[in-house]
Each structure stands twice: as structure tokens, then as C-alpha cells.
Amino acid sequence: xxxxxxxxxxxxxxxxxxxxxxxxxxxxxxxxxxxxxxxxxxxxxxxxxxxxxxxxxxxxxxxxxxxxxxxxxxxxxxxxxxxxxxxxxxxxxxxxxxxxxxxxxxxxxxxxxxxxxxxxxxxxxxxxxxxxxxxxxxxxxxxxxxxxxxxxxxxxxxxxxxxxxxxxxx
Numbered sequence: 001x002x003x004x005x006x007x008x009x010x011x012x013x014x015x016x017x018x019x020x021x022x023x024x025x026x027x028x029x030x031x032x033x034x035x036x037x038x039x040x041x042x043x044x045x046x047x048x049x050x051x052x053x054x055x056x057x058x059x060x061x062x063x064x065x066x067x068x069x070x071x072x073x074x075x076x077x078x079x080x081x082x083x084x085x086x087x088x089x090x091x092x093x094x095x096x097x098x099x100x101x102x103x104x105x106x107x108x109x110x111x112x113x114x115x116x117x118x119x120x121x122x123x124x125x126x127x128x129x130x131x132x133x134x135x136x137x138x139x140x141x142x143x144x145x146x147x148x149x150x151x152x153x154x155x156x157x158x159x160x161x162x163x164x165x166x167x168x169x170x
Contacts, residue, residue, distance in 0.1 A: 009035040009058070009076055009097075015069035016053050016062070027066075028053055055099050060089050 016028040028050040035041045043051045057068050074081040076097060
């Protein structure tokens with residue numbers, strides 16, 4: 001793949017293995033793709049084909065016993081995400097790259113209101129104004145709501161809004 005700055009995201013030879021007692025099992029095998037600036041990539045496949053695992057790998061959100069083969073390269077604006085430490089990845093997530101999860105409740109914590117979750121996210125974004133400075137709607141019923149008290153459509157909209165809190169520059 002070219003590395004002339006045309007691509008905002010490049011994934012090369014992404015292989016995800018599952019550690020088992022019998023040895024590693026490959027569950028995503030050598031996936032490669034590139035996303036040009038100002039373009040959208042849709043990943044389509046059957047249930048269980050590895051779409052979510054691929055996206056979680058790009059965000060470096062895989063937990064053991066899953067691991068990414070070290071030969072993989074995940075390049076975001078010329079930086080290899082595979083070589084970044086956890087602190088650097090936390091700064092990138094939401095600010096430069098984001099994911100909308102399939103199931104809204106995997107994002108929404110039933111213990112916190114949407115307002116608290118969003119305010120916490122804004123306060124950790126470098127160069128991002130805090131909730132008070134944004135004049136967040138502290139009395140709005142949606143802002144004060146707990147996810148368990150709202151329907152699926154509302155949960156989906158809430159989880160889809162969260163990545164935009166970081167206003168990625170792509």
C-alpha cells in the first residue's frame with residue numbers, strides 16, 4: 001500500500017489469534033485495507049466473520065486471550081498504532097479515531113447518566129472544552145437520564161453521539 005499521506009488509515013496483514021490450551025487459533029487472517037481521506041469504508045460480513053474484532057483491533061481494545069499478530073501494521077496518519085503505549089492510545093481514541101459499537105449498552109454504563117459519561121469524555125480530550133464551558137444541558141431530561149430508563153432507539157442515538165464528542169479531524 002502507498003504511504004504518501006493519501007490514506008488516513010491503513011491496516012496491513014491484520015491477524016488476530018485466540019490463545020487456547022491446544023495452541024493459538026487464527027480467527028481473523030491477514031486482513032488488509034486502506035481508507036482515503038474524506039472517504040468512508042463499510043465492512044460487511046456474516047455474523048461472526050470478524051468485523052467487530054477487526055474494528056476493536058484498530059482501536060487496540062482486544063483483551064486476552066485474543067491478541068494481534070506482531071507482523072500486523074495499523075497506521076493512522078503515518079503512525080503505527082501497534083507501537084504506541086496505552087497512554088498514547090487513550091489520547092487518540094475519540095480525538096482521532098472512534099468506533100460506534102453495535103450494541104449501545106456495551107457503551108452505556110447503567111450506573112451513570114448520559115451527561116456524566118459525556119462530561120467525563122470531554123474532560124479527558126486534549127484541547128477540548130469541558131462540559132461547563134460547552135454549556136451542556138444540565139437540566140435536559142436526556143442529559144440526566146439513566147440508560148436503563150430509555151428505549152433502544154434513544155440508546156443508539158446516545159452511543160452514536162459519543163464519538164463526536166472528540167470531534168475527529170478526519
